[in-house]
Amino acid sequence: MVGAVPIRGVRPLALLALALTCLPAAGCDHVVAAPAPSPSPARTAPAPSQSTPVSLAPPRSPAATPSPVSSSALDLLTGPARPSDLDVMTFNLRYASEAGANTWTQRRPVMRELLDDERPDLIGTQEGFATQLRDVAADLGRDYSYLGLGRDGGDRGEHMAIFYDTTRLRAVESGDFWLSETPEVPASTSWGTARPRMVTWALFEDPRTGKRFYAANTHLDNVSENARRHGAALIAGRLAVFERLPIVLTGDFNSPATAVSEVHRTLVDRAGLQDVWATAPVRGPAYATIHNYGPLIADGERDDWILTTRGVTAVAALMNTYRRAGRYPSDHLPVQARLRLP
Template sequence: MLDEPASAAPAPMRIMTFNIKFDDAGDPRAAWAGRRAAVAGVIRNSGAGVVALQEVLAGQRDDLAADLPDYTVLGVGRDDGARAGEATPLLIRSDLTVLNAGTFWLSATPEAPSRYTDGALPRICTWARVRAHGAPAGPGLHVWNVHLDHLDESLRRRQLAVVHQRAQTAARAPGPAQVLLGDFNAGPGSATLTDTRRAGWEEARRASRTRPAGPAGTFHDWIPDAALADADARIDHVFVRGGVTVHAHETLQPTSAVIPSDHFPVVVVVDVTVPA
């Protein structure tokens, strides 16, 4: 478990990103019935107040809402803006207040279910602005959860540009403190991550005040040992901006008998400086 900073002001917050793999009944490794308890256990044991998930079908959302009653599940399916298709939900623990939230599409028409014409699938961003109970009044922390295209770098860059534009607007009002995280389907040296840095984001792994812990990679394709030393397999990322201090960064390696997913989750510990 990651160590939190000693100071109680401002209060630290644990945030996790985790691609849980969609329920694929045709693949015994990915069938949800055999992994449900393991995935819920990873989330529960992480201690994260904000959990960003990817590849979540409606039934999986329902099950996690039942298994994790301390969390509110936010998000919609990408196919119809309701229950159809994968979602990128945010789970917000009950000690945090959701100030507002929503989902938009990573396309030329973000307000409606859609995709770029050269995209194989619709892609979405689910976001929320949260504040800890008892925290000083202010704009809170804006969290953006993405799952980008798995095939085309150019498309990933265009998809993420939609998020960058929204984040830039949000930085002016309601406030600058933001976290961008999820499955980027892009490694450390990719143009997608270069664009993200140029847009004003800092990688939490690099910004961490303590040495990053855990495996070098995050995608292991059901063979966990494959990603332990493979930095090119690090496709799940956390970025911060606007007064967010990163105290710790860890790629978790679950130790349950059941492999929860084909990705490792990533957890960061942050605090937010409230503007004067």
């Protein structure tokens, strides 16, 4: 276990925590105590050719070019990446709102600084609204694009958008499916879910190495344990019919990453995925990944995961606790990992 790492030597990188509080009526998707999910079929299916990826990102400003002296938290934790390494982040952005404290207007500059420091190759996001995602895309700069539909269909509702560095990765195809008994039907719900739940996925290629892999990103229900169980089983079934390539699954699973979680057991024990937080030989300090802008909780519940198929090597993992003047970019900690594809 490694201690907290400072970013750029100016922005301290400690590591944030969790405070489990949410007002469902406000549209928040956090659970107060999360157990497990299971089965069903999903919409965007199998193998490598479902749809041509469509970038939803607007024209972006080049202003978000990272400083040449910046070092990512992963670099500070484990040293410079190899050219073929893949830096991945899962990040619940917290939906954009101008009501109350920690508005999007207040949080956006902090998120911009965090992402400017980190520059992940791949970011699985949750809760982003269309206008919010366009803000993030503009702040990341012209080298990034993103894909994914809104959970209410089209551009509506929260997205499970996947951002990627276009100088590093090429999107070959992509798709979306809903976690319901009718996964091809946008905004469909089943199993007592509070809101529509979905998965956005893409097949990527690294032009430098010629290697391909799948990325999938989700946000499981915050209310219904039954929906989480079924959602996890549906995801496992869909991943199983993808082409035999490495898979990286990111998300807010609203479930603890422990043996008591049926969601975790379904995806790790039964589907054969590995939890990079458990397998990485180098890790930053552990905290609850939901903090709700409160104090960090050491060794608290980890609801935000990065999972991979066997054969993908986790070099390092961390929870990024960056904040500025006491303000966090979101009510979740972004979780990051450096991966090596087979």
